Amino acid sequence: MLVIPPGGINVVASLRLSPQLFVPYETAWAWSAKLAAANALSAFEVAGLMGIPATHPPSLLPPRTPRAALTLGRNMGVPTWQVKQAFLGGDPQSLHPLMSEFLRRCPACVRLGYHLILHQMRVLDTCPLHHVPLREHCARCAAHFGI
Secondary structure: OOOOOOOOOOOOOOOOOOHHHOOOOEOHHHHHHHHHHHHOOOHHHHHHHOOOOOOOOOOOOOOOOOHHHHHHHHHOOOOHHHHHHHOHHHOHHHHHHHEOOOOOEOHHHHHHOOOEHHHHEOOOOEOOOOOOEOEOEOOOOOOEOOO
């Protein structure tokens, strides 16, 4: 019989994902989604491993690059500059007025497995790579995409 204590069992494991799968100028959201899929984890678990607590309001723009994300990147062989880039260079507060508060996606980029920082810029209505309208609502229920 397996007895699980209240609060579950903390499992310490090293996340795995080839550094080549990280595309320059991807958002931290894209990194989290890839890490979650490749390691059979929930988005909340990956966010916790990246140093973003589950109690933190969902945001694509945390106030700074979390130290845990830098450590995670280093452990996976991803250069520090690329991790900082995913968090908008570590100084996203100045960019808040320019960025959408909702997740915006290009369907063509999603099919290719990435999400770019540029997709979040309010001034863009279409993906600069595919010239496809950016979407921030679910086609089925019209709800904003979750972060």
